[in-house]
Amino acid sequence: MAEPWEDDEVEGPVFKFLYVNRKAPYGTIYALESLEVVLIAAAFEQDVSLAFVDDGVYQIKKGQDTAGIGMKNFSPTYRALEGYDVEKLYVEKEALEERGLTTDDLIVPVEVVSRAEMADLMDEQDVILSF
């Protein structure tokens, strides 16, 4: 394995960031703000993961139509995350089941984890931001 000083691309410390998304995509600004901060952090080459819990799972639900509320449908942007090397998307199993959803209802590939596993995941992080 290369040492950090052998790699020109390493310019500073890399932290493990977990963005926890808890709220429905519209009605509050939390989901969109979270997504923007994620894109910014990714541009600084940090180790970024996203968690979707509670109503946050609706953020990545397929087939969103925002015409009636006059807001931009920003759900396609979650599919751009892969291009930003943000590939660790975790969804809480219980949150999906409570809402009658499965991974087939989601616009991006995710890893489904139990509530208990989600707690372990949070333990591993340097920084947790909850939206």
Added chain:
Amino acid sequence: MPIEVNGKMLETDEEGYLADLNQWEPEAATVMAAAEDQELTDAHWEVINFLREYYEEYQIAPAVRVLTKAIGKKLGKDKGNSKYLYELFPYGPAKQACKYAGLPKPTGCV
């Protein structure tokens, strides 16, 4: 300051990005480029059109690193590098090309 494109005035923000991307037409890019003494060649249009398609699909303007990688994938390695893109767009490929393409300034643009 609004810019005049085909007899229509298009609103822009203080940095020259179009206020409404739906008002964009190719002539808008030509007008913006002329104001910066930049001539648009086929190579420029390739990047501008790529950005239009990227926005259509993902609803954001890509950060420069993401743009570079995506261009490489779509148009080939010889074009997917900073040197090539900065030669085309000396003010920064993401900023300048996004502006010409009528997109908002890229999120996380530094």
